[in-house]
Amino acid sequence: MKKLLCLFAASLLATPAAAQDASTFTTGPVFEEFGPHAHVEQTVSLSDDLALRHSFDVAATAEDGRFNRGFESAARFVNMHAANGVNPERIDVAVVVHGRAVQDLLTDAAWAARDLEGDANPGGEQVRAMLDAGARFIVCGQSAAGLGVSNDDLIEGVEMALSAMTAHALLQQHGYTVNPF
Secondary structure, eight states: HHHHHHHHHHHHSSGGGOOOOGEEOOOOOOSSSOOOOOOOOOOOOOTTTEEEEEEEEEESSSSSTTHHHHHHHHHHHHHHHHHHHOOOEEEHHHHHHHHHHGGGGGHHHHHTTOOOOSSSSTTTTHHHHHHHHHHHEEEEHHHHHHHOOOOOOOOOEEEEEEEEEHHHHHHHHHTTOOOOO
């Protein structure tokens, strides 16, 4: 009987009813073309004076000419909080990029010079939009050195740190929390 109850409970968790329909996701209000989020009936309220400082650690590269999923998570964070009453001017995000994901911050010219897929960085437009909205992108200098990437190779506004570890330490000292996943 106990085994049957466990199987029943597991099947409930795996049913499509537990998943949200993709049509429930929307973009905006800050990034209209990306950063999808779902409306959620909250039981935890967000205060009017809420300020958020959050950093994202990104090491995985974009998949097949798409916008980097780690960068998209940062955009989703901004969009979903702004859509739920948090003043976008009180939402600070920093994206710390290391490993091969550094390539996702290359200028179109640097992208093409490295013979990466396509003639231009497929996520460059979204990165520039995020930078224009106040997001920070901070590159691990150690990863950049290992990949032969210089400051001149990076999209304008992208910052270079000594290392990703250094960037996270400095952000934490300035009140940023780190995305746990």
